[in-house]
Amino acid sequence: MKKALVAALLIIISIPMLIAVAAMPPHGDADSPVHTHVSARYIEHGEEEAGAENLVTGVLLNYRGLDTAGEVIVIFTALMAAFAVLITHPGRGEESGPTTAALDPEPGTEPESDSKAPPPISPVVSFMVRLLTPFTTLFAIYVILNGHVTPGGGFQGGAILGGMFIALTIVLGEDKVRTLLPRRAAPWMQGAAVFAFVAIGVIGAATTGYFLGYPTDASLHLVRELMMVVIEIGIGLGGAAIFATIFLQMEAE
């Protein structure tokens, strides 16, 4: 009954959406408003203005640099919030456990107890993960460092690094992998993206007068590229550390 009602409601909602979609400019039309105002200028002058052959990186780091800085702060805030939500009190970890059964109205809905040990990892999976780790790392570094020339960039490389870290954690266990993310250096790595943005932003402010301003002089294009690469490395390292830490924090009992 409820589901049929919801489905009917959604059909009613989708009709105006479909009418609006039918009235839009045809798909792939080069004269539609999307292609004629800002993006025409970006495509024409973006390479020399933003200093990146990959225009998406140019838009992300130069034209819309402040947006990306805000986005970096968003994932850092998400990490801090996940820490705050999942914090475990080491002294009184017993408190939260037993109350669940008393609150539960039906006996059938009790949480299953995971008393049995986790199944052992298949040797094939373990071998493949360990075999692929160096290649994955190399690929991630390539993606991060070439973000301004080829598809890719800090986030992509950081997500690949973080995924590799997670796979290693599953195969080798947390204790061995922890050496990659030592407790002392972890906060600096998690904040690497924010630090890189602030540092490059302040350098830009000191030299050009604008926060995140890049030198526009043609002779300084190597400096501009270097600033972009520093930000990309910061985003990659910070993203990888943040994804890995959220995984470890959720995985912890």
Place this chain on the structure above:
Amino acid sequence: MLEALWNNVDYVASVVLFCIGLYIIIAKNNLIKKFLGLNIMETAVFAFIIALGVVDDGSPPIMGEGASGPFASPIPHALVLTGIVVAVSTTALALSLIIRIYRQCGTIEADELREME
């Protein structure tokens, strides 16, 4: 009307996926299922924005020697990149909250949580 919809088949697919995601969020009771639905909704919106930037016979917006022809608009791509990262942040926070709710209450079904107080 039908012909216009056929020309804009990408947009129509986005609308359908958006509605499926919204259906999961409203009709399903499990919190994890609701967030799978939210992720489907998000990807549907991203697909819509990407479809806006497409040009016929266009190539990716990457310059350098050898690049030619009409380029897809880079602005939707940059917007969607930001959106994907924000989406994974919200998902991570929401799943942390769900794990915490399960630890405290022993259930992640929305109606059981509502009765619990």
Place this chain on the structure above:
Amino acid sequence: MSLTFDILLLLLLIVTALAVAWTKDLLAAAIIFSSYSLMMCLLWQHRGAPDVAMTEAAVGAGITTVLFLVAIGRTTRREK
């Protein structure tokens, strides 16, 4: 040829999204969502957005799915 591929991909996307809605097993739903993300990544690569496709493959199909799997492992697998 290209249009056939597009239509097939869009239909598969809708089918996998419906499968996520129908599946009662949350673990299976998360894996189906991963394949949905991967197909979305193919679609975007086809639409001339390799940057976004790469992000979706690494973040959407990789990190998000792993986080869902961890959450399912820490809570419950069956949907009532």
